[in-house]
Amino acid sequence: MSQAKQFSDPLIEQLDQVEARVAQVLELAKSLGADGAEVAMSRQQGLSVGTRLGEVENVEFTNDGALGITVYQQGRKGSASTADLSEKALAQAVEAAVNIAKYTSVDDCSGLADKALLAMQPIDLDLYHPKELSTEQAIEIAKECEQSALDSDTRITNSDGASLDCFSGFKVYGNSNGQLVGYPSSRHSLSCVVIAGSDDDMQRDYAYDVNRDFALLDSGISIGEKAASEVLSRLNPQKLSTRKVPVLFRADIANTIWGHLIAAISGGNLYRKSSFLLDAIGKDIFPDFLTIQERPHIKKALASSAFDSEGVLTQDRDIILDGALQTYLLTSYSARKLGLTTTGHAGGIHNWLVKDKNIQTKGSVNADFDAMLKTLGTGLLVTELMGQGVNVVNGDYSRGAAGFWVENGELAYPVSEITIAGNLTQMFNGIIAVGSDIDKHGSIATGSILIDEMQIAGQ
Amino acid sequence: MNNVEQALLADSHIDDAILSKTLNSMMGRQVNFADLYFQSSQHESWMLEDGIVKEGSYNMERGVGVRAISGEKTGFAYSDDISPFALQQAADAAKGIADSGKGAQVKAFKRQSPIKIYQTVEPLGSLTQEQKIDLLHQVEAHARQIDSRVSQVIVSLSGVYEKILVAASDGTYGTDIRPLVRLNCSVLVEENGKRERASGGGGARTDYSYFFESESNGSGQGKARYLTYAEEAVRQALVNLVAIDAPAGTFPVVLGAGWPGVLLHEAVGHGLEGDFNRKGSSAFSGKIGQQVTSTLCTIVDDGTLENRRGSVSIDDEGTPGQYNTLIEKGILKGYMQDKHNAELMGVKPTGNGRRESYAHLPMPRMTNTYMLAGESSPEDIIKSVKKGIYAPNFAGGQVDITSGKFVFTSSEAYLIEDGEITTPIKGATLIGSGPEAMKKVSMVGNDLKLDAGVGVCGKDGQSVPVGVGQPTLKIDEMTIGGTQ
Numbered sequence: 001m002s003q004a005k006q007f008s009d010p011l012i013e014q015l016d017q018v019e020a021r022v023a024q025v026l027e028l029a030k031s032l033g034a035d036g037a038e039v040a041m042s043r044q045q046g047l048s049v050g051t052r053l054g055e056v057e058n059v060e061f062t063n064d065g066a067l068g069i070t071v072y073q074q075g076r077k078g079s080a081s082t083a084d085l086s087e088k089a090l091a092q093a094v095e096a097a098v099n100i101a102k103y104t105s106v107d108d109c110s111g112l113a114d115k116a117l118l119a120m121q122p123i124d125l126d127l128y129h130p131k132e133l134s135t136e137q138a139i140e141i142a143k144e145c146e147q148s149a150l151d152s153d154t155r156i157t158n159s160d161g162a163s164l165d166c167f168s169g170f171k172v173y174g175n176s177n178g179q180l181v182g183y184p185s186s187r188h189s190l191s192c193v194v195i196a197g198s199d200d201d202m203q204r205d206y207a208y209d210v211n212r213d214f215a216l217l218d219s220g221i222s223i224g225e226k227a228a229s230e231v232l233s234r235l236n237p238q239k240l241s242t243r244k245v246p247v248l249f250r251a252d253i254a255n256t257i258w259g260h261l262i263a264a265i266s267g268g269n270l271y272r273k274s275s276f277l278l279d280a281i282g283k284d285i286f287p288d289f290l291t292i293q294e295r296p297h298i299k300k301a302l303a304s305s306a307f308d309s310e311g312v313l314t315q316d317r318d319i320i321l322d323g324a325l326q327t328y329l330l331t332s333y334s335a336r337k338l339g340l341t342t343t344g345h346a347g348g349i350h351n352w353l354v355k356d357k358n359i360q361t362k363g364s365v366n367a368d369f370d371a372m373l374k375t376l377g378t379g380l381l382v383t384e385l386m387g388q389g390v391n392v393v394n395g396d397y398s399r400g401a402a403g404f405w406v407e408n409g410e411l412a413y414p415v416s417e418i419t420i421a422g423n424l425t426q427m428f429n430g431i432i433a434v435g436s437d438i439d440k441h442g443s444i445a446t447g448s449i450l451i452d453e454m455q456i457a458g459q
Numbered sequence: 460m461n462n463v464e465q466a467l468l469a470d471s472h473i474d475d476a477i478l479s480k481t482l483n484s485m486m487g488r489q490v491n492f493a494d495l496y497f498q499s500s501q502h503e504s505w506m507l508e509d510g511i512v513k514e515g516s517y518n519m520e521r522g523v524g525v526r527a528i529s530g531e532k533t534g535f536a537y538s539d540d541i542s543p544f545a546l547q548q549a550a551d552a553a554k555g556i557a558d559s560g561k562g563a564q565v566k567a568f569k570r571q572s573p574i575k576i577y578q579t580v581e582p583l584g585s586l587t588q589e590q591k592i593d594l595l596h597q598v599e600a601h602a603r604q605i606d607s608r609v610s611q612v613i614v615s616l617s618g619v620y621e622k623i624l625v626a627a628s629d630g631t632y633g634t635d636i637r638p639l640v641r642l643n644c645s646v647l648v649e650e651n652g653k654r655e656r657a658s659g660g661g662g663a664r665t666d667y668s669y670f671f672e673s674e675s676n677g678s679g680q681g682k683a684r685y686l687t688y689a690e691e692a693v694r695q696a697l698v699n700l701v702a703i704d705a706p707a708g709t710f711p712v713v714l715g716a717g718w719p720g721v722l723l724h725e726a727v728g729h730g731l732e733g734d735f736n737r738k739g740s741s742a743f744s745g746k747i748g749q750q751v752t753s754t755l756c757t758i759v760d761d762g763t764l765e766n767r768r769g770s771v772s773i774d775d776e777g778t779p780g781q782y783n784t785l786i787e788k789g790i791l792k793g794y795m796q797d798k799h800n801a802e803l804m805g806v807k808p809t810g811n812g813r814r815e816s817y818a819h820l821p822m823p824r825m826t827n828t829y830m831l832a833g834e835s836s837p838e839d840i841i842k843s844v845k846k847g848i849y850a851p852n853f854a855g856g857q858v859d860i861t862s863g864k865f866v867f868t869s870s871e872a873y874l875i876e877d878g879e880i881t882t883p884i885k886g887a888t889l890i891g892s893g894p895e896a897m898k899k900v901s902m903v904g905n906d907l908k909l910d911a912g913v914g915v916c917g918k919d920g921q922s923v924p925v926g927v928g929q930p931t932l933k934i935d936e937m938t939i940g941g942t943q
Contacts, residue, residue, distance in 0.1 A: 052531075052738070055532070056532050056556070057531060057532060057533065058532070058533045058534075058535065058820070059532075059535070059556045060534075060535040060536070060820070061535070061536040061537075061549075061552045062818075063536075063537065064539070064818065077513070077514065078515055078516075079514065079516035079517070080517040080518065080519075081516070081517075081518045081519070082519040082520070083519070083520040083521065083522065083539050084519055084520065084521040084522070084539055086540070089521070093517070093519065096517035097516075097517070099588075100515035100516065100588075102588075103515060103588045103589070103591075103592055104512045104514065104515050105511035105512045105513065107511055110513070135555060158739055158740055160738065160740055195740055202740075202742065202861050202862060203861060204740065204859065204862070239938075242707050242708040272508075272611060272613075273610070273611065273647060273654060274656055386857045386864070386865075386866045386890070387855070387856060387857050387866035387867065387868050387888045387890075388854060388857075388868055389854070389868040389886065389887065389888035389940065391885075391886055393647075393654055393655060393656050394653075396885055396886060396942075398705070398868070398886065398887045398888040398941065398942070399866070399888055400864070400866035400888055400890040400940070402864070416862065416864060417864050417891065417892060417938065418890065418938065419707070419887075419888050419938060419939070419940025420940070421705075421887065421940045421941060421942045422942060423942070455707045455941070455942045455943075456707070457708050457709075457890075457938050457939055457940045458708075458709075458938060459709055459938070
């Protein structure tokens with residue numbers, strides 16, 4: 001843990017102890033008869049403050065830890081976890097896991113990740129930037145954020161408050177193949193929710209920012225102003241009549257579309273034949289201008305990690321190249337079920353970058369948000385989605401939506417209480433452009449997505 | 460001393476004197492209320508897939524949460540170590556919210572003995588490991604023998620055994636043992652390259668013997684519940700195999716009895732939680748005494764239903780579970796409250812103060828929310844619709860409590876044509892505005908049914924088990940998000 005030694009904070013001082021504890025737990029599993037075992041242990045501490053209408057509302061001190069163990073015994077698997085990290089509880093957890101493995105079935109595909117694929121000496125991704133803040137300082141930051149929203153317009157009538165959350169912690173992972181790795185990380189976020197209007201037309205909206213490094217967070221004032229402008233723009237919405245129109249998914253919700261792709265190409269859904277993208281490797285599932293790259297090792301990024309939750313080394317990958325699917329997202333288990341090799345996706349994806357090749361020729365300024373509205377012409381801009389109406393087995397898509405009606409490239413009026421529906425196979429194929437208005441808040445950096453046609457249901 | 464006190468306090472060398480001392484230590488500041496919430500839980504789950512038991516897991520949690528309230532402010536800290544030292548540390552952190560001064564008097568503890576709404580059984584040990592494995596296999600075998608188009612079966616079984624103890628500065632002192640079991644069967648059916656997935660399942664606050672009993676009424680008479688879950692999964696999946704695209708537009712909608720009560724949970728339930736109404740951020744704020752739904756609707760939140768998934772003998776603040784009328788014949792009667800919001804609004808707590816765990820703050824949450832039966836027969840309701848949708852099953856929903864807009868997504872639905880249920884249609888999202896949609900309820904059935912015990916409600920990142928229910932009912936107009 002060379003990186004940890006540079007710091008002398010109490011959290012990091014625990015890291016070495018926890019590594020020793022993980023090694024002990026692995027030994028104990030072995031002594032109880034496990035022929036393979038893996039252990040993940042995490043600790044997190046933090047401060048969350050909430051203010052509302054200029055007054056402090058909540059102050060919460062977070063202090064969590066958990067240990068999870070999986071043991072393998074002649075092809076049988078057993079798991080246990082505990083949030084109680086006393087020695088007695090850890091021993092109980094190991095015993096419980098070993099006991100369970102007596103009753104589960106032999107499964108040829110189960111077991112630790114292949115040793116050759118493990119990250120034995122993971123690189124440092126600069127994810128740990130703890131921020132020392134007193135409760136009072138934290139409250140001031142949240143207050144300032146909310147105040148900027150409240151002050152920005154008299155139509156802001158109420159507030160659900162602003163909150164600042166600062167967390168730091170570490171994860172340690174070890175297995176009986178001799179891997180013992182860990183890293184510290186931090187995460188800070190500032191958000192604000194305000195309400196505008198009254199009686200029969202009351203609307204809420206929010207703005208936020210999140211970063212590994214507190215110093216890189218957007219200012220509270222800008223977050224407050226953004227929340228205010230979002231909610232004001234939603235006042236007096238109309239319903240639309242039922243019709244088919246082109247739809248632009250604004251960048252901040254465009255990641256939901258890629259989220260459905262993730263579900264459809266995840267090993268678990270594939271080996272269960274529960275995806276509309278079975279046997280799609282090499283096939284053009286998007287137009288040829290679309291490329292998605294995965295870059296797990298971007299310094300300080302939110303979804304960066306040097307290894308996945310099975311200890312497998314993560315690596316740069318093309319997910320989509322010129323519209324064609326390049327890889328599934330596999331864990332060791334799903335890979336074995338499919339006769340493939342794990343791609344290091346146990347626990348999820350690692351920083352996706354969505355690129356529209358046409359932007360290179362037309363220039364990014366010609367693909368910014370305003371340009372995307374122009375390309376949309378007349379249709380629907382979606383800024384909010386509701387509900388879970390997506391069926392990954394057959395690709396059927398039907399969700400509640402709110403946003404704006406756009407006429408000739410200009411916002412005409414806000415709309416709400418409508419649904420948008422289609423099928424993901426056609427929606428993927430029907431992407432006309434992805435904007436240069438990249439949203440960087442999450443694990444997927446994407447611009448807004450323009451889709452040629454979807455069914456709107458309204459009045 | 461009961462065994463909850465033994466496990467959560469005595470084993471950790473904590474007694475009444477330490478509880479009082481800890482609460483008193485917070486009152487050296489302007490704290491009007493403080494409470495300590497001790498919890499331990501054991502949770503197991505088993506999963507069968509491809510005919511083999513692939514996964515089994517066992518999870519333990521144990522800790523204490525300490526809350527200090529000063530006016531509208533709340534300070535909160537918790538620890539996964541239950542010890543006098545950790546308790547005092549958490550109390551010191553939580554009280555930091557309040558200004559210096561003098562707090563409320565800590566009252567002597569009143570040990571309550573509320574009516575037990577569920578038995579103090581320990582589910583995890585109610586079957587041997589071999590019997591649990593056997594149950595999984597039996598569910599699978601039953602699902603496969605129903606229809607040859609069943610190509611995959613996943614069966615999961617889980618049990619929770621939770622002990623809680625709450626001690627508060629207002630003298631509240633309560634303990635509860637909360638068992639919870641759940642069994643689920645999910646199937647994939649295939650025909651001519653077309654695939655559909657569906658699931659059936661249920662659960663209750665009791666032990667695993669629940670799954671071997673039969674429902675005392677209804678069509679599944681005499682048949683063990685675990686068999687009916689497999690049958691329900693296969694039935695729904697086969698229906699969806701032949702479903703046509705759903706229509707898009709505004710139609711009359713008939714919602715089936717039972718689980719479609721998720722409508723009430725989303726369209727009115729969340730909007731009637733005390734915190735949103737104290738803050739004035741709900742579409743139902745300030746409307747007590749006003750007509751907010753059609754006069755056919757009487758809606759209650761009832762934490763006292765025996766063994767139900769959403770029931771609470773006491774809530775997580777020690778208030779006994781209650782039967783609360785939210786809406787009576789269309790008139791808004793009251794909100795669901797925890798202690799904090801009740802105090803600030805000048806009303807009584809209603810037994811709705813719930814939290815996911817010791818590491819989360821309590822909030823006003825629903826328990827079992829349902830609509831009382833009406834007068835119409837379900838057949839007459841269907842007959843009254845010329846062209847519309849019949850939706851007996853849903854996947855889940857969501858609401859924006861401020862604008863009142865809510866959605867829920869059907870997992871089984873049919874066209875109604877000339878008063879008859881005809882062709883199955885694919886899953887689609889329905890959207891409406893809570894107050895408007897509920898005013899358009901024009902017929903309410905005489906067939907009140909509660910859900911099978913599968914509900915999970917999420918709010919502010921906290922999940923709690925809930926129940927819903929309703930009779931068959933008709934809404935004159937809702938927007939259906941189909942593709943045709």
